[in-house]
Amino acid sequence: MSKRKLTKLQQTRIKQQQEQATVTASGQHAIVTANRGKTVIIEDQAQQTFICNIRQNIDTLVCGDHVIWQQQDETTGVVLALEPRTNYLARPDRRGQAKVVAANIDQLMIVSAVKPALNTRLIDRYLVAAELSDITPLIVFNKIDLPDKIKMNDFQEQLSIYTELGYQVVFTSAKQDKGISDLQSILVDKISVFVGHSGVGKSSIINALLPESPAEVGEISDSTQKGRHTTTLAQLYHLPNGGNLIDSPGIREFGLWQVKLQQAAEGFIEFRPYLRHCRFRDCLHEEEPGCRILEAVKEGKITDMRWDSYRRIMDSLREAP
Template sequence: MKEGLVIKSTGSWYTVKTAEGEIHNCRIKGKFRMEGIRTTNPIAVGDMVDFESNKDAEVIVGIHDRKNYIIRKSSNLSKRSQIIASNVDQAFLIVTVNYPLTTTTFIDRFLTAAEAYRIPVRLIFNKIDRYRPNDMVRLSELKNTYEKIGYKCFEISAKKEIHLDVIKETLKGKINLLSGHSGVGKSTLINAIQPGLDLKTGEISESHAQGKHTTTFSEMFELDFSGYIIDTPGIRGFGTIDMEKEEMSHFFPEIFKISKNCQFHNCSHIHEPGCAVKAAVEEGEISLSRYESYLGMILEDEDNKYRI
């Protein structure tokens, strides 16, 4: 029996790297498909696994306990989730104010999912070389919103390699998840940070101002300056999977902090009198866009909560 780190998953085959640097292509033991959380992929990039050889192939027979993981709605029609990656030290959401637009709704859903699974997040605002004056104003507004509540923000151009040194320093020595919509420059950024990978990059669809998918599965790459990057498929949306409505405010740090001053301990921050959160929104202490994201997530029905 050997153990190793899952560095690539295609759904049916898993690439596993041992501590000695050996690479093994493994299948999964069938029973894993019925165990644990209800997902389409019981094993994910970032998992530590045990595997053994049999006459036909090398087979994963055990999975080590995870310290965390992050999930999204599966791309199939069943109401199941897909584990994007596990055992992550920090996540980076790549955001574009334009070319294509990343909405605050999407940002907040990602941040909420990461908070729920105890994964620290940084925001990378990419393509600053393309931004017009009004784009730069919007960028400043977004940075102010998220830095105010404790999320570190970076302004970069992956294509022009602007401000990449600080990104490298932040990645160093850690297992890093990179995520974002298709077209935000994720593969371009990884290629600039780790030359030689030559990841495929995609063009933006002019008709829809959206990126075309270039990554269809998660993969982990080792960094020359120490650490790993996990590249994920372009993600269109996150659902509030496995989150109780009563807990939703816990994953909005600024709402959770102020909610202690509400008149009722179980305040939903929607209609109750004496709600400190609603008062903070009116006074500008809590961003209106963040509050609207909270409302959207807490009020959506069971069907829509899984939408892509």
């Protein structure tokens, strides 16, 4: 096709694509380890860090973002392009708009504990959030130094529902340094994020994993300080035995958000084989006739506990503005 036949818009697009290709070819790959507002800290493949300005055409950059950049001097550079994100975590900002806080995450470490009481509904909410975001979830059960043997058996039984679903459950005591080495090997070669209710021991676990100890133990409930935490900056940390953590108080309280009613069931992995076999195409699997999920619950193929969680999540999604 001759150039004359292209519209102005097409020509502009081609020019942009060519420019992008040049940028990608000439630049180097790096990962964003912190966002400092107008600048970002990036780390190149030799694990050297640089402070970078950001080309104007690039949207917000977050921890975990893969970028193309060019070095300027020994400590600075410029980010030229953002590579596509495989996934991301977002939180609502003050106006309720989605604010991406971290990207390209491999594992969501869902922390629960003996105290505050084991909350399987909250675990289910995090599992749904992880599944819908394409992030592998794991469950960490902390403070195993507290219960006696009988109580511990009871916890193990309650949590076996997750192992049966195929989720890994790690038992830890940050206090007695139990299970921390198990965590270390799980975290190797991955980018992970720790989430969970305030007080379960996230900061304590992170401190046990990281020698430079970034997290304050026993800090005031993250959830009561939401406004302040939206401004808390995330950081990517290297673990001494390999692997990376992205952490900030705001991220630790990441929750189920912006999920459509029709999507929620997809977040329950054991529902998946039955989805799309219901009588009604827009079935929400709550009380509709001919619902395959409800049948599976009756047949005992889906547990009452998980289905109950599903119903509660649906209720909460309806209440959300």
